[in-house]
Amino acid sequence: MxxxxxxxxxxxxxxxxxxxxxxxxxxxxxxxxxxxxxxxxxxxxxxxxxxxxxxxxxxxxxxxxxxxxxxxxxxxxxxxxxxxxxxxxxxxxxxxxxxxxxxxxxxxxxxxxxxxxxxxxxxxxxxxxxxxxxxxxxxxxxxxxxxxxxxxxxxxxxxxxxxxxxxxxxxxxxxxxxxxxxxxxxxxxxxxxxxxxxxxxxxxxxxxxxxxxxxxxxxxxxxxxxxxxxxxxxxxxxxxxxxxxxxxxxxxxxxxxxxxxxxxxxxxxxxxxxxxYTPKAPDGAVTDIQVVGGMQGTVKTAVNETTPILIKKGEEKGITEKLNLPESIDAPIKKGDKVGSVEYTLDKKKIAVSPITADGDVEQMTFWSVFSVIFSNLLTSR
CATH class of the missing domain: 3.40.710.10 (DD-peptidase/beta-lactamase superfamily)
Structure with missing residues (x-):
């Protein structure tokens, strides 16, 4: 045995x-x-x-x-x-x-x-x-x-x-x-x-x-x-x-x-x-931002997903986010255009950046674009 x-x-x-x-x-x-x-x-x-x-x-x-x-x-x-x-x-x-x-x-x-x-x-x-x-x-x-x-x-x-x-x-x-x-x-x-x-x-x-x-x-x-x-x-x-x-x-x-x-x-x-670690967008990253010179007054933003970041276990508690978003942007704007970013920092070192983009198109305001809107409204009101 x-x-x-x-x-x-x-x-x-x-x-x-x-x-x-x-x-x-x-x-x-x-x-x-x-x-x-x-x-x-x-x-x-x-x-x-x-x-x-x-x-x-x-x-x-x-x-x-x-x-x-x-x-x-x-x-x-x-x-x-x-x-x-x-x-x-x-x-x-x-x-x-x-x-x-x-x-x-x-x-x-x-x-x-x-x-x-x-x-x-x-x-x-x-x-x-x-x-x-x-x-x-x-x-x-x-x-x-x-x-x-x-x-x-x-x-x-x-x-x-x-x-x-x-x-x-x-x-x-x-x-x-x-x-x-x-x-x-x-x-x-x-x-x-x-x-x-x-x-x-x-x-x-x-x-x-x-x-x-x-x-x-x-x-x-x-x-x-x-x-x-x-x-x-x-x-x-x-x-x-x-x-x-x-x-x-x-x-x-x-x-x-x-x-x-x-x-x-x-x-x-x-x-x-x-x-x-997959960073999450902070509050305020998805919002309506003012548009200067556009046919619309605002455009909604979107945050692109950040690629997961390799960190030592426990370091996620020390990661901070910084929102970089202007008060307004100039037209014209195409969906996907970068309008800001979110920076992620660990021990004072930047470890990742997530772009903030426009979630729609905004045409630039011109004489002809305004005229086209007015003319279209006149036809609709008849």
């Missing part, structure tokens, strides 16, 4: 990833065992925690985040469709490591190849997609490096599209967060990153997600794992709780379990300490 209990305990400790609870402002670099890590809020791109964020490292299959980004951009621009057929070349079929054992000439849809790339981290499927889009993996990799430059990924050089160890194939935790942030703008990626288990080839090939946080972390939505000899164990993990989403990147862990624990730790820190 004791042996049975011990076996169960070992299984649970291996499979379920737990992190020590993180209290507010308690996360230190020493709390993360991995040599490099980043926590980023994707809406603002603000880094909430970092440990050697720009240290140049291999990242294994996290490389596929950029591969998938180019694939989804091609789909969104109608250069590629989900039901399009992809044929595996000899080069794609020759990949080692994680794969779905594609054979030369074998065909699958783009949808199936994406599923294999995301869920099973299939190197052969990633290469097949790259070749289908650009003709050769080399041309696709050139586009990967071009896109990385556009995203400001200054620490990154790609040598292949799947992350297999290759000299000079390097990035940083910060750059991984940047490309992860860009990929998750394509919401359809979550249809794949949330899959725990699926099948290809009419059920003959089973896919099991390499991201074990899907079974253990509250709010996890993705994104990609990677493991090679050069890179160690790596992950870029995305999670959402309420209206706060986070990206946690961990590179170079000594084991798969440690990478998941570290990822959970940085994400826990973010959710414990930060929130998204």
């Amino acid at each position: 004791k042996l049975w209990k011990r076996t169960i305990a070992i299984f649970l400790s291996t499979f379920f990833i737990t992190a020590m609870p993180i209290s507010a402002n308690a996360l230190e670099e020493t709390s993360i065992t991995a040599p490099s890590a980043v926590l980023m809020e994707p809406e603002t791109g603000k880094v909430l925690f970092e440990k050697n964020a720009h240290e140049i490292r291999a990242c294994a299959s996290i490389t596929k985040v950029m591969t998938l980004l180019l694939v989804f951009e091609a789909i969104d621009s109608n250069k590629l469709s989900m039901d399009e057929t992809v044929t595996a070349s000899a080069h794609a079929a020759s990949m080692g490591g994680s794969d779905i054992w594609l054979e030369e000439g074998e065909t699958m849809t783009v949808d199936e190849m994406i599923k294999a790339t995301v869920v099973a981290s299939a190197n052969d499927a990633a290469v097949a997609l790259a070749e289908h889009l650009c003709g050769t993996e080399e041309e696709f990799v050139a586009k990967m490096n071009q896109r990385a430059k556009e995203l400001g990924m200054k620490d990154t050089t790609f040598k292949n599209c799947n992350g297999l160890d290759e000299e000079g194939h390097l990035t940083s935790a910060y750059d991984v967060a940047l490309m992860s942030r860009e990929l998750i703008k394509h919401k359809d990626i979550f249809k794949y990153t949330g899959i725990w288990m699926d099948y290809l080839r009419d059920g003959k090939t089973q896919l099991v997600n390499t991201n074990k946080l899907l079974k253990s972390y509250n709010g996890i939505t993705g994104l990609k794992t990677g493991t090679t000899g050069d890179a160690g164990s790596c992950i870029t993990a995305t999670a959402t709780r309420g209206n706060l989403s986070l990206i946690g990147v961990v590179l170079g862990s000594a084991s798969g379990k440690e990478r998941f624990t570290d990822a959970a730790t940085v994400l826990d820190y973010g959710f414990a300490n930060y929130s998204m």
Whole structure:
């Protein structure tokens, strides 16, 4: 009986990833065992925690985040469709490591190849997609490096599209967060990153997600794992709780379990300490404002919604609003014209501005406009 209990305990400790609870402002670099890590809020791109964020490292299959980004951009621009057929070349079929054992000439849809790339981290499927889009993996990799430059990924050089160890194939935790942030703008990626288990080839090939946080972390939505000899164990993990989403990147862990624990730790820190605050317009922002020289004496105002603001929990109590609205405005006015603003301040720093706009049109008063009104009234009164 004791042996049975011990076996169960070992299984649970291996499979379920737990992190020590993180209290507010308690996360230190020493709390993360991995040599490099980043926590980023994707809406603002603000880094909430970092440990050697720009240290140049291999990242294994996290490389596929950029591969998938180019694939989804091609789909969104109608250069590629989900039901399009992809044929595996000899080069794609020759990949080692994680794969779905594609054979030369074998065909699958783009949808199936994406599923294999995301869920099973299939190197052969990633290469097949790259070749289908650009003709050769080399041309696709050139586009990967071009896109990385556009995203400001200054620490990154790609040598292949799947992350297999290759000299000079390097990035940083910060750059991984940047490309992860860009990929998750394509919401359809979550249809794949949330899959725990699926099948290809009419059920003959089973896919099991390499991201074990899907079974253990509250709010996890993705994104990609990677493991090679050069890179160690790596992950870029995305999670959402309420209206706060986070990206946690961990590179170079000594084991798969440690990478998941570290990822959970940085994400826990973010959710414990930060929130998204949506400012509300103060009284008087929506009102009737006087119009000078207009065919109407007033126009109603409207307040444009403010994008939620990333703040530390509790800071919402210190946010103040300042209403900037003139006593009158000059005609002509078009609906949507900015007529004022609401400024939101925290610790004497401006953190957001909501425009106040006109909620209607007001024509400028001219001789002909007045004449037109008088003439119309005369006709109506008859």
